[in-house]
Each structure stands twice: as C-alpha cells, then as structure tokens.
Amino acid sequence: MNAIEFDNCSILFGKDSKHALSLADEGMERPAIKEATGCVLGAHNASLSVAEGEIVVLMGLSGSGKSTLLRAVNGLNDVTRGDVRVRMGSRMVSVPDADRACLRALRLGHVSMVFQQFGLLPWRSVAENIGLGLELAGATPASRRARVDAQLAAVGLDGWADRPVAELSGGMQQRVGLARAFATEAPILLMDEPFSALDPLIRSRLQDELLDLQRESRRTILFVSHDLDEAFKLGNRIALMDGGRIVQTGTAREILARPANDYVADFVSHLNPLDVLTASDLAEAGKADGSPLPADMPLKQVLSALADNTACPVAGGGVITRDAVLRRLAAA
C-alpha cells in the first residue's frame, strides 16, 4: 500500500506559470525557462510512490528540486499541475484539492516534518517545543505531558524538559525536532535535510538513532539529502533529481550498478563501492570450484573470500574472479 503518491507533479514559482509549464513540457531546462518567462521551475512531471513503512530518499545537488517536491506533500508548496496524494487512514487524499480543514487534519495527525534549520521556537522550553503539534491540535497540557515525556526518553533528552531550547547544541536541538515530529504519532514523516547542519560525528549518530526509532515504530519517511552516503545508508530506495526532474529511482545497488545517465554516474562515482555492492553485482558468467558465496554478501566479505581463492562461485550461478574485482575497484 502506498502512503505517498506523486503523480506527474509540476511545481512552478512565478506569475506566468502556464506558459512556463508548456516550455517545460517541450523539455526546456530551468535557466532557459527563467529567462523566457520569469518563472522558476521547482519540479517537473515528478512521479514517485512511497510504500507504507518505506524510507525513500530524494537526492540531488542543491537546487535540484528535492525540497520543493517534499514540501508539496504537506501543502507548504502549491502544486501547479498534477497531483500529490497522501494516505489518511484508509483513503488517499489529494493535497492540492484538499480544503483548509482537510489540510489541517493532514498536518495535525498524518504528516509531520523535520527541518534543516530545526525550526524550534527559541523562547520555549524543550518540552513545550516537543508538544507543539499536540498543543496546536488542542490537547490539554496534562494529556500532552505523557506523550512528550515518552518522546524525550526516546531521543535521550530526559532531564532536559524544562531547559530553553536556545541553550542546546545543534545536535540536541535536532533531537528536539525529531521528538516534536514523532510526538504527533503521524504515520508519515517528511525530513528536509535534517542532519546537514550538523557535524559529521553527530550526523552519523543521529542517522543511527533514526534507524533505531524506525525499527520500533515503522513510519513512512520521505527524506531529502544531498549526501550520497547518507542516502545509501538510510534509504530503502533513492530518487535522484536533477533540474527539477526525477532522473532515476531505485535501490542503492540498482543505481550504482546501472546509472541511468552521465549525471547519475558522475553522482555515484564518489561513492565507496565497499558499502553498497554485493556478490551478485560482481558476478560474471562462468564456473569455479568451492562453496558458493551468498548473492547478497557484502563486497568486504567477498574480498576476504577472494584473499584465499582467485575465483569463487556465487549462489544462483556465476563467478567472481579476483582480477575482475580489482579492475572494477580501480575504475571507481
């Protein structure tokens, strides 16, 4: 079951969006459209569906339209043409067609969000920030308290409840941002480069914590990132964007093994293949002696297996040779 569906979604900023849209349909690129109409092409004909419980990462360089697309899910950006549908209980609701009350219900209980710059209210305490979504929904302070405390514990901030958020470090502030998003118990979570403003060590720790939280309460997460390692670490699937268009969607391995065009190939060329590729990606036609390696064995373990043999068979057919792997790694 899908939780989010983008259906030929186009987002333009500016007045003469109709004309700009027709130019985009002819395949014109963003700078030329801006020149001709004054409109900025945010996203064009983007189609993507996110299944329930899945983490999909929208990835691309800055300005590729990934945040623009993300913000259409909860109506922060208006969709110019096409549709964005979001699951509310048993039905899919079209966000562009939603009236004010429906949009509010969606934001209160079905879709929550984490921001790159945290977006915390600096004059409030940690607990008051975490309870924001519940407060806006009209929950009484007493009924908020229990859920806020649970979230405080979940992100490891118990004991900080009454401190002003301004006193916290960046990493802790984003933990508050995470707790605020989890507190509404919305099944869909939008994350707009949530860890980009943090230093690498904290970033990596928060990524792990996010994966832990995700194991406990399976949510649908649409995650925006410009960091390839982050995308490959978190994403079940990745959608690569360029100039407002989605150029390839697939798992990390699919993208690495078969990049759709030069942009994607260039993008993934800096990635460490040790973290992503598995035995089946390296297999060639042929046969070898010995016990076969499992098809999903990570490359690191394949290498240690090849230290003892020049060639190993792969379960389900094919062979991995030492020479082929060395050639592949040298090329990357």
Place this chain on the structure above:
Amino acid sequence: MARLTTRLADWFAGEKIPVGDTADRVFDWLTVNASGLFDAIAAGMQAMIDAILWALITPPPLAVIAVFMLIALLLQRHWLTVIGVMLGFLYILNQGYWEETMQSLTLVLASCLVCMAIGVPTGIALAHRPRLYSWTRPLLDLMQTLPSFVYLIPAIVFFGIGLVPGLIATVIFVLPAPIRLTQLGISSTPVALREAATAFGATPRQLLWKVELPSALPQIMAGLNQTIMLSLSMVVIAALVGASGLGVPVVRALNSVNTGLGFESGMVIVVVAVMLDRMLRVRRKS
C-alpha cells in the same frame, strides 16, 4: 532679464497653494459634522483620565510609592531598580511636585493605554498587508514630523482645554512608534518558524498568538518604552493647552524667566523619565 525673473517670482507667489485654507475648511467641516463623535471621544478620554488620576491621587503618597516599587520588583526582579524607584519618588515628594507628577503620570499612562490598544493591532494588521503598509508609511512619517504644537490647535477646537486635548495631541504624535515597532516585530518573524508551525497544523490565529507575537515581543516592548518616553516629552507641550502636570511650572518658569524654577521642575521630569525607563526596560536573555 532682472525684470523677467521678478515678474516670474511675483506670478509664482501670486497663486498660493491653499494648504492653510484647505486645513481650515477640513477642520470647519469636522467641527460641524463630527462634533458628536468628538464629544464621545472626549467623554471617554475624560473618564479614563479621571479614573487614573483618582487612583494615583487618593491614596497617601507613600502607599503609591510602595505600589510602584512592587511593580518594579515584579517586572525587573532587580533590587537596585526597586531602590532607585523609591529614591526617585522620595526626591519628587521632597521637591513638592507630588501632585503635578501624578497628573503627568496620568497623561503618560492614559496615552500608553490608548497608543498600545490602537498601535499593536494596527501594527499586526499592517505587517500582514505589506502593500497597505507602504501606503501608510507617509502618513506615519507626517504624524511624527509635523511639529507637535500644530496638533494642539485643532485639539483645542475639538476638545476644549485641559488634559483631554493634551492627551489627543500626545496620542497623534506618539502612535506611529508602537505601530512601526509592532509591524517590524511581526514581519521579521523568521520564515522558518512560521513554516514549522504551519507544517504542524497551525491556523492563522494560532500562528499569530503562538509564533508571531512571542517572536515580536521584544519589539513590542520597545514600542511601549518609546510610547512612554515620547508621551513624557509631550508633557510640557500639553501644558500649553491647559493640561495640568509637570509642564505647568516649566511653562511658568519660561514666561517669568525663572531659571531656578525651570531647573527644579525640569529635574523632576528627568527623574520620572529615568524611573519609567528602568522599570519597563526589556532585558532579553541570550
């Protein structure tokens, strides 16, 4: 050539643009057609002034001083400020200006109430309508730059003499400050905060009360401080239309070239200004 320029200048001066005549006609028309409105405003203002003045004059001075010290303590939580307020009031009592000070405080407090009651909602409305604000700005500039004496003349015409015309002139002169500062505070709310609250389902009203107003609070409090200081600066001018208070001895000293009296009453005004400023200063942590 010289004759030509003279004739040109004569011709130019001959056709005077009727600024004064127009103002006359506008005010005449208002006197005839809107006197009911002005009477109602005057009655409301008078009632407010009477109530505040009664509250300040009736209790014994030492009780009033104690109340002001308590307010200073509650607002600032700073003992030096509380002691300063006490010393200031005792100085005023010592100089024999208690009643005049209470009358002037009445003018300042009444002006604060009116200016904040009108200024803050207006500032919010203008912050949400940037185009309207750009149209309103020349009017606000005019209100602040027109010499405040000028307001006194129609104020006398509409409201007679006393504290009410003084209050009206003060409000017109001071009002732009809280409007501008509220507008500045609300419109400089970080977009990120507004978006975060919107993403979590805030209605426009919740956005105003839970995000924009708290974010604008330092500016709004600065507006209150400005309102008080500017109102106090109008105390002497209001005395010209018969508003009782600390301005009266200053004006009397000026008319009789009495340096001693001038400095004496002037110093009392300074003491009042310093006390009010210290009492209402906003100290934002981090």
